[in-house]
Amino acid sequence: MATRYRPHISLAGLIYLLIGLFIAWDRGYITGDLIRRVGSALLAVFLWFLILLGVDLHIRA
Known part of the structure; x- marks a missing residue:
């Protein structure tokens, strides 16, 4: 019987x-525009x- 590997964090x-x-948001690496574009x-x-x-x-927006 094979065991399924389930990755977890x-x-x-x-x-x-x-x-x-x-930290990335605070330093400007992630912006609202970036989130909208990725979304x-x-x-x-x-x-x-x-x-x-x-x-x-x-x-x-």
């Missing part, structure tokens, strides 16, 4: 990532069929 790893996100890109990738139907998936 520890609490320390999660805290490390959250602190890193906060629009992710929507376009996952909902590509809507784009073919003429739906605009750009996130507006």
